[in-house]
Amino acid sequence: MVVLESKKINKHFHNPIDFHVLKDITFSIEQGEFVSIMGKSGCGKSTLLYILSTMDTDYTGELHLAGKLVSGRPQQELAIIRNEHIGFVFQFHYLLPEFSVLDNVMLPARKLGKKSYKEIKQNAYDKLELLGIKEQADKKASMLSGGQKQRVSIARALINDPAIIMGDEPTGNLDSKNSENVFNIFKDLSSNQNLSLLIVTHDQDFANKTDRIIEMGDGKIIS
C-alpha cells in the first residue's frame, strides 16, 4: 500500500530572485518502508520534506497522503491531517520546555481528541517505555539531555499512530552513540510496527542502513 505519493512537485523561491528549487519531484513510499533522502546542502531536500509534511503549501503538483489528495486544502484541514497522519522528528529537539515530558508526548493526542485523557496518558507511557525513557516522564522537558530529548520527540511523533514519520536530520545534532540508538529505534519501528519513515540526512552510514536512498541534486531526484 502506498502511504505517500508526490506527483510532479515544483517549487520556486521568489526572494531575492526567482529560483527553481524543486523540479518535477515524483516518487512514492510504501507502507513499512524506511526511506532516506540524501544530497548536498541546498539541493532542496529539506524544502521537499516540508512540502511533504503539508506545512509548506507554496508549490505546484500533487501530494497524496494515505490515499487522499492533500494539495490545495485549507490550512485548518492540513493541521488536522498533520495531527493525525504525520509524526515529526527534527534536528533540534523542539519540545515545549515548560511542559513535562509526559505532557509533551500527550499534546498531539489531546489535540486530536479521539481518546480519553486516561487512555492518552497510558498510551504516552507506553510510547515512552518503548523508547526506554519512561522514568523521565514527570521531568520537565528542559531538564533532559540531547539524546533523551530526541527520544521524547520520537515518542511524541508516535502518539497518534501516524501513517508516516518524517525526520529532518534527526541525528544531525547527536553523538554517534545516540545516533546509533535513534537509528535502531527507527529500524525497529519500520520492521516491527510496519511504520513508514522518511528521513532527510547527511549521514552516509545512517542512509546506507535504510531500505532505500533517494539521492537529490539541483532540485531533482538523481537516483
Place this chain on the structure above:
Amino acid sequence: MTNYKVIFDITRTHLQSRLKQTSVAALGVTFGIGTFIIMMGFMTGLNGLLDGLILNRTPHIHIYNEIKPTEVQPIQFDDSFAGDFNIIHNVKPKESLVRVHNALPIISELQKDKRVKGVTAQAMARVFYVAGSIELNGIVNGIDVMEEVKLFNFGDYIVEGSGESLLKNNNGILLGAGIAKKMSLSVDDKINVSTPNGGFFPLKIVGIYQSGLAEVDNTQSYVNLKTAQQLLGEGSNYISDINVKLYNMELAPEMAKELTKSFDLTATDIQTANAQFETGTSIRNLITYAVSITLLIVAGFGIYNILNMLIYEKMNDIAILKATGFSGSDVKKIFISQAIIIGFIGGMLGLILGFIGSVMIDNAPFETEAMPTIKTYPIEYNPLFYIVGITFAMISTFLAGYLPARKAENIDPVEIIRGE
C-alpha cells in the same frame, strides 16, 4: 474542532511559567481599573455634594414679583399711533408692590397641582442688626420652618439649635453664622433688629444658620413667616417669594413658563438659574472618563508589550505546536486566552482595589467651614462603575492580546524550524 481543554492547559502553563511578567501585566490592569473606580466614585460623589449644596435647597421654581418697566407702554393702547415709530424716553419701572399678588390663592392652586411636591412661602424683610452701637444691614426671611426642612433640607444648615425651637418661639431668629461671629453672639443671646420703616424688634437667637456661602451667612437670617410680616408691618397675606418643589425637576422650565403666563408673575426655573452647575458636572465627568480611559489604554499597551515579547520567546513553541497539528487559530486562541485571563484577574483585583480605595476615602475625615454637614470625603458606590470597569478591562485586554495573537497565528513554522 477545537479541544479547549488542551488550549487552556497550554495557556495556563505559559502564564504560570512566566508568573512575574504575567503579574506585572495584570497589575497594570489592576491599577487602571482601580483608579477608574476610585476616580469615578470620588468625582461623582463630589458632583453630588456640589449639586446638593446648591440644588437641594434651591427651589425648582421660584415665583416672585420682579421690578421692571411695563412691557406695554400707554402709547401702545392708542390705535391712532399704531404703525408709527414711537420713541419713549426715560422709561421707569412701574410702581408696584414687592409682594406677590394674590399669593395665598396661588399657593393653594399650586398645592393642587399633581406635579408639585410642595410649596413654601417666604416674606423677605430688609433690616439692620443692632447690637449696642453696631448696625449691620441684612435680610430677614420669614419662613415656614418645618416645610423648609422637609422640602429644601433646611435642617442641614442649622449648625446650632434646631428648626423646632424657632417654631416654638415667635420672637426667635436663626441668625446667619457670619453675623453671629461679627457681633459675637451665640444661641440664647438677644439681638435687636430695626426695620427701614422705623420698627425696632428684640429677637431671641434660637439657632445659628450656616449655608457655606459667606455672602449669605453674613447677611441672611430666618424667622417665622408671621414674625417677618410683623417686622414689615404687613398682614398675613404679605408673601414676597413662593418656592415650589416638583417631583420631577425636568418639568421645571415648562411649568415656570406656564406660571408666568397664567399668574402674570416672574417664575424662574432651576435649570435657568443654575445652568453653570450642569455644565460643571458634565465637564468633570468628561475629565474623569478621559483620565480613566487613558489609564486603561496604558495598561492595554503593557499587556500588548508583554504578549508580544512572549510570542517572540515562544516562536519555537508555536512552530512545534503547528508542526504537530495545532492550527493557526488554535495558536491564536492560546494567546488571546492568556490576554483575557490577565485582563480578568487584573480587572477583578482592580475592582477590589477600587472598592477598598473608595472605602478609605469615604472614611477619611474632611471638615470644612463651607459644608457643615460633611464630615468625610464624598464617594459614590455605583455598581455601574464596576460593570463599566470590568467590561473595559476585558475589551482592552482582548484588543491588546488580539494583535500579537494574530501575529502568532500567521507565523510560518517552516521558517522557524529551518532557521536554526
